[in-house]
Amino acid sequence: MSEGGPSDPLARLGERLDRARADENRGRPSGSGDATPSGLGVGFRIGIELVASLLVGLALGWVFDHFLGTRPWGLIVFFFLGAAAGMVNAFRAAQGMGRGAPPPG
């Protein structure tokens, strides 16, 4: 096996592998993975973002009240902050889906 061009068998194998991978990826849209976002998955994800931020906001408010003795103002203020943060997160999640990079789920 002594011929011109890429004489190293390893280099030739590498080339063939690269070509095969390129063929494999041609059919797919670019982006990570081939998991298409299902409606349920998207809804679930956004719902979780909303609820999680609200819960964190409420927990923070409760902790503030507990240590500063400002009951019930911390809870009230942080409830609204949590709700706003939840909407920000949900918005960002939805935006990311349009870009195709972050995942469904």
Place this chain on the structure above:
Amino acid sequence: MAAEGSPLEQFQIERLIPLHIGSVDVSYTNSALLMTIAVVLIGLLLIAGTRRGALVPGRLQSTAEMAYEFVAGMVDENIGHHGGREFFPLVFSIFMFVFFGNTLGLIPYSFTFTSHIIVTFALALFVFLLVTLVALFKHGIKFFTMFFPAGAPIFMAPILVPIEIVSYLSRPVSLSIRLFANMMAGHTMMAVFAGFTITLGIFGFFPIAINVALYALEVIVTALQAYVFTILTCLYLRDAVHLH
């Protein structure tokens, strides 16, 4: 807690080897047993898969290489080749642990440790703390500019900054709830339909057919949720490394 025959009975923690250190209960439970099995299996797969190092890989080596390339691609794509590679071992460990935890739970009579929020929350909290520390060490005081969206007028800061902080703090919560809720919902649903099978008598074939379909769906969900958990870890790490 859960009654006998309840669909939630499968999530019961059992103490296999009771152990107490002081007043802390550190018993070896069925959850810990499954975690041990997962870690041992991952170790065996990777050790056996990379032992021969053949040029044309066999089955085991192919599996190990596929897992490696999948996660390596994810890390490169999301964190970037520069500054991303040092997190590869961590991201790979998280992916394999969650994936094996999810998948082992699909074996009948086994236990899904990822269906317990304390497990997923511990994982997510670890990721969160790590991301925060990485960002602090890399950027120092500049890290806190992350809490103020670029271009917003300065008088909005009293409203925007708390919102961003709450939004940042909610990351581990949403990360852990997503994995735990998906796993628990799927397994509970299958148990509920399995319960119908007995009570419906001759029409029991119908819930069985649904369960077969659900099982296939669960196989997808296990892989997808492991993927989602890992890719969100990558995205958070990217935020920490590049700070938007």
